[in-house]
Amino acid sequence: MIKKAILPVAGLGTRFLPASKSIPKEMVTVVDRPAIEYVVKEAVAAGIEQIILVTHSSKASIENYFDRNFELETTLENKKKFDLLKEITEILPPHVNVISVRQPQPLGLGHAVLCAKAVVGDDDFAVLLPDVLVKDSSDTNDLSLMIQRFADTQASQIMVEAVPDHMVDQYGIVDVASTPAEGRSIVMQGIVEKPALGTAPSNLSVVGRYILPAKIMQLLEQTPKGAGNEIQLTDAIAMLQQTEVVEAYRMKGQTFDCGSKLGYLKAVLHYGIDHPQLGESFKALIQELT
Numbered sequence: 001m002i003k004k005a006i007l008p009v010a011g012l013g014t015r016f017l018p019a020s021k022s023i024p025k026e027m028v029t030v031v032d033r034p035a036i037e038y039v040v041k042e043a044v045a046a047g048i049e050q051i052i053l054v055t056h057s058s059k060a061s062i063e064n065y066f067d068r069n070f071e072l073e074t075t076l077e078n079k080k081k082f083d084l085l086k087e088i089t090e091i092l093p094p095h096v097n098v099i100s101v102r103q104p105q106p107l108g109l110g111h112a113v114l115c116a117k118a119v120v121g122d123d124d125f126a127v128l129l130p131d132v133l134v135k136d137s138s139d140t141n142d143l144s145l146m147i148q149r150f151a152d153t154q155a156s157q158i159m160v161e162a163v164p165d166h167m168v169d170q171y172g173i174v175d176v177a178s179t180p181a182e183g184r185s186i187v188m189q190g191i192v193e194k195p196a197l198g199t200a201p202s203n204l205s206v207v208g209r210y211i212l213p214a215k216i217m218q219l220l221e222q223t224p225k226g227a228g229n230e231i232q233l234t235d236a237i238a239m240l241q242q243t244e245v246v247e248a249y250r251m252k253g254q255t256f257d258c259g260s261k262l263g264y265l266k267a268v269l270h271y272g273i274d275h276p277q278l279g280e281s282f283k284a285l286i287q288e289l290t
């Protein structure tokens with residue numbers, strides 16, 4: 001089973017300025033915790049045990065967040081604030097560890113994934129792009145369904161969702177014979193990064209959740225610069241798909257693009273109304289405003 005997940009967090013978050021000027025965009029708060037915690041928890045809920053952050057020198061606060069903070073813990077203990085102490089020490093279960101590697105140059109998503117090659121070794125792995133939050137529609141999360149499908153078929157899994165036709169040029173887009181039902185996978189005939197409007201093979205966009213074989217690292221080493229003059233993960237997946245079956249998995253849950261300001265506000269609304277303690281009061285607040 002897939003136990004390792006790569007989370008590329010080295011990007012400077014220009015879409016989220018000024019908020020991301022001096023804190024990582026991944027640390028911007030969604031309700032009462034940083035956005036990155038939702039993504040890490042999604043991975044852990046799917047059975048991931050090792051989180052590999054591909055990071056940048058300006059992003060140490062992400063690593064600090066998943067580390068222990070002895071001084072804070074001692075202070076909370078002395079003040080008998082045991083609820084808060086539990087909250088900050090139980091962000092991740094003890095069997096999950098977080099490792100960081102650096103992406104020394106901003107050469108693209110494919111390059112970021114390649115930076116984790118030595119940590120991944122011979123293991124197949126997941127990739128989760130932290131700009132996008134994926135909210136489950138039911139008890140089973142989409143990533144765990146992809147992992148199960150990979151275990152059953154050995155076919156790489158690329159999570160997709162339908163987007164309006166005028167937005168296809170912002171995403172990786174897959175080529176499939178037909179649109180699968182939600183929660184189902186279909187063999188992919190191709191994948192292209194940010195196609196020009198009117199040229200896309202479908203309106204199924206790559207969400208930013210992937211289950212990939214270890215061998216994709218060798219393909220990434222050979223991948224030339226593509227869209228945006230960057231080494232694209234999409235292009236390595238296109239190469240992989242020349243030699244073996246790669247499947248598009250159509251998600252059941254809902255996505256929030258926290259890399260964009262409106263997507264972020266939408267996430268705050270949705271996660272806010274579902275929050276176990278704040279949800280009811282937050283709903284009342286929204287009603288008051290409308």
Ligand code: G1P
Binds near residue numbers: 131132173193233234
């Ligand atoms: C990346 C991927 C793209 C994917 C998108 C999802 O692009 O390259 O295929 O659709 O994430 O958010 P980026 O948004 O980093 O330009």
